Amino acid sequence: MATFALVDCNSFFCACERVFQPKLRTHPVIVLSNNDGCVVSRTKEAKDLGIPMAVPFFKIKDVVRRHGVAVFSSNYGLYADMSHRVMATLTDLAPALEIYSIDEAFLDLTGTKDLWGYARHMARRVLKDTGIPVSIGLGPTKTLAKVANFVAKKVGQDGVFDLTDPAVREKILPLVPCHEVWGVGRGFTKTLANMGIASAWDIAQADPKRLRKAMGVVGERLCLEMQGVSCLSLEDAPAARKSVISSRSFGHPLQDKELVRKSLQEHVGRACEKLRKSGLTAGHLTIFIQSNRFVRTGMPHTHAASHTRVLATQHTPDLAHDADMLFERIWRENIPFLKAGVMLCELKETSLPPANLFDTRDLKSQQRLMTTIDLLTKRYGRRTVSFASTLIKKEAIPTWHMRSNHHSPCYTRRWKDLATVR
DNA sequence: TCTGGGGTCCTAGGACCC
DNA sequence: TCTGGGGTCCTAGGACCC
Numbered sequence: 229m230a231t232f233a234l235v236d237c238n239s240f241f242c243a244c245e246r247v248f249q250p251k252l253r254t255h256p257v258i259v260l261s262n263n264d265g266c267v268v269s270r271t272k273e274a275k276d277l278g279i280p281m282a283v284p285f286f287k288i289k290d291v292v293r294r295h296g297v298a299v300f301s302s303n304y305g306l307y308a309d310m311s312h313r314v315m316a317t318l319t320d321l322a323p324a325l326e327i328y329s330i331d332e333a334f335l336d337l338t339g340t341k342d343l344w345g346y347a348r349h350m351a352r353r354v355l356k357d358t359g360i361p362v363s364i365g366l367g368p369t370k371t372l373a374k375v376a377n378f379v380a381k382k383v384g385q386d387g388v389f390d391l392t393d394p395a396v397r398e399k400i401l402p403l404v405p406c407h408e409v410w411g412v413g414r415g416f417t418k419t420l421a422n423m424g425i426a427s428a429w430d431i432a433q434a435d436p437k438r439l440r441k442a443m444g445v446v447g448e449r450l451c452l453e454m455q456g457v458s459c460l461s462l463e464d465a466p467a468a469r470k471s472v473i474s475s476r477s478f479g480h481p482l483q484d485k486e487l488v489r490k491s492l493q494e495h496v497g498r499a500c501e502k503l504r505k506s507g508l509t510a511g512h513l514t515i516f517i518q519s520n521r522f523v524r525t526g527m528p529h530t531h532a533a534s535h536t537r538v539l540a541t542q543h544t545p546d547l548a549h550d551a552d553m554l555f556e557r558i559w560r561e562n563i564p565f566l567k568a569g570v571m572l573c574e575l576k577e578t579s580l581p582p583a584n585l586f587d588t589r590d591l592k593s594q595q596r597l598m599t600t601i602d603l604l605t606k607r608y609g610r611r612t613v614s615f616a617s618t619l620i621k622k623e624a625i626p627t628w629h630m631r632s633n634h635h636s637p638c639y640t641r642r643w644k645d646l647a648t649v650r
Numbered sequence: 651t652c653t654g655g656g657g658t659c660c661t662a663g664g665a666c667c668c
Numbered sequence: 669t670c671t672g673g674g675g676t677c678c679t680a681g682g683a684c685c686c
Contacts, residue, residue: 261654268654268686286652302654329686413684444660446683473656480651522653569655631652 230458231392233335233347234365234373235318235354238381240331241269244310245300247359248639248647256297260285263477263630264301301632309640313358321350326462334370336462347388366390370460371453374410375401375428394456401429401454411450419443428454468575469506474498475569480627481520482565486620487628488517489555493618495570496551500544501605503572504598509540511574513547515554518567531558539587540576543594544601547572548617 237243241259246252256273260266266282277295279288285299292299311330318325324336340346347364354362364387365377372391379400380389391397407417409428419442425431431439432454439447449459474495482488492515503510516532519525533554541547551570604612620628637645 263652263654265652265654282653284653289652332686411684415683443683446660467658469657471657475655477654520653567654571656630654 229338229368231337231340231343232367232370232373232458232462233322233337233350234328234367234370234377235333235335235350235362236365236377236381237314237331238361238363238387239269239271240311240360241300241302241307242271242274243360244307245298245303245636246271247310248636249298252298256295257300258292258297259300259302260634262302262632263479264633265477268302299634300636301634303636303638305638305641306636310358310360314354314360314362317354317357318350321353324462324464326464327466334373334462337366343392344388344390347390348386351387361387363387364389366392368392368456369453369458370462371410371450372397372456375404375408375454378404378408397432397456398429401432402427404428406431409450409454411446416443416447469508470573470575472499472502472506472508472510472572472575473569474502475516475567475571476630477567478565478627479629479631482628483562485559485561487624488559488565488568489552490618490620491568491628492517492551492555492570493548493615495568496548497544497615497618499570499572500542500547500598501602503542503575504602506575507578508575509542509578510537510547510572511540511576512536512572513550513554514571514573515551515558516569516571517558517565519563520566531560533558536574539589540574542578543589543598544615548615552617 239257242257245257245259254273255271256277256279257271258267258274258279259269261268264285266284267279267288268282270279270281274297277291277297279291279297291297307330314331315325315327315333318333318335322335322337326334328334337343337346343366347366351362351364354360363377363380363384365373365375365380366389367373367376368391376389376391379391380387383389391400404427406412406420406426406428407414409431412420412431420426420431423434423438423442425434431451434451436448436451439451443450452459476491476495478491482491512534514532514534516530518530521529535550535554537546537550601613639645639647
């Protein structure tokens with residue numbers, strides 16, 4: 229029988245900040261989403277103060293001030309670099325691994341002797357090599373490994389919990405509520421409740437056919453996985469991505485047409501950069517602008533438009549031109565907009581030869597230009613070179629760019645931010 | 651004053667084909 | 669007058685994940 233491990237970093241973003249500020253080790257810490265909007269990571273100490281996950285920052289400012297909670301804006305560069313370190317250590321310990329998210333990986337530990345001992349060894353090694361504490365869940369399926377991880381965070385010894393033994397499952401699963409199970413969100417919790425299913429154990433005891441009827445194949449798979457029948461295997465190669473999104477909230481509401489247009493142009497630039505990095509071209513572009521979705525006006529909050537291209541591209545000016553055309557269609561005066569973004573779909577591998585007989589583009593020189601711009605951006609930072617269509621006055625930038633008032637130094641990316649040891 | 655950003659998968663229903 | 673069986677493709681929307 230297969231054995232999966234799910235390794236999950238504890239309060240990952242907070243843990244990354246703590247690595248470089250050890251004095252915060254026993255201190256409550258939270259990390260905010262982009263634009264300093266919501267809490268996306270919190271330590272146990274912060275949780276104990278009653279700070280919920282995903283709460284808007286402005287609602288907890290009082291608690292934060294009273295208890296001197298350390299607050300950070302998200303520093304994704306730092307978290308990505310720390311994630312690589314953790315994953316590199318894990319790869320060393322168990323070669324068959326699937327990186328599931330920035331702070332989680334599934335490992336195939338089938339055939340490992342002394343499973344529990346090995347998991348403890350892994351957790352200690354990751355902490356020693358990277359400074360990041362992890363929890364490890366063990367189970368015969370991915371879903372059970374996930375549940376085991378949830379339990380490990382509550383009662384695990386040394387951050388490890390093992391659900392490979394059916395007798396242990398019979399004791400523990402009744403204590404785990406449905407909505408803690410991987411794949412069960414708000415909607416399915418309701419569906420399950422209506423069927424009299426409340427705990428993880430209830431899911432495991434249910435008839436897979438019955439769950440299929442109520443929730444489709446997802447429900448049937450969920451049920452089998454909870455019974456210990458593995459339906460989800462370890463994915464060795466990451467799946468090719470199907471879309472690229474770049475979007476952001478503005479720091480403040482915007483009614484200035486030119487500023488909104490330029491923010492979209494910048495998103496096109498960022499999205500194309502991602503495209504080129506993955507060696508892909510896009511055949512379909514969607515742009516959108518959004519007003520405040522928390523204010524009920526009876527009007528739609530999102531204004532969007534799409535365009536399918538005859539020739540797929542990764543060339544920024546091509547898509548910038550399309551975006552501008554679409555923007556004229558969706559722009560409305562006198563609406564304060566809060567967010568803008570672009571989405572690229574119908575992604576294909578880049579192929580240098582012309583796509584068809586009528587393709588007269590000079591792809592080689594297009595590519596040379598973009599490669600050069602990408603290189604300059606990488607070496608000297610964003611806005612070293614820009615398209616004229618994205619240029620805006622310096623004064624406008626603060627109103628447009630997101631808030632990020634608690635950003636930590638770029639310890640892993642900037643020489644002048646390197647930590648000093650005394 | 652203030653509420654993130656980036657993704658995937660599944661289903662149902664309609665249009666259309668032979 | 670009768671009106672099967674099998675299939676594909678597309679889209680919108682819902683559900684979920686971190």
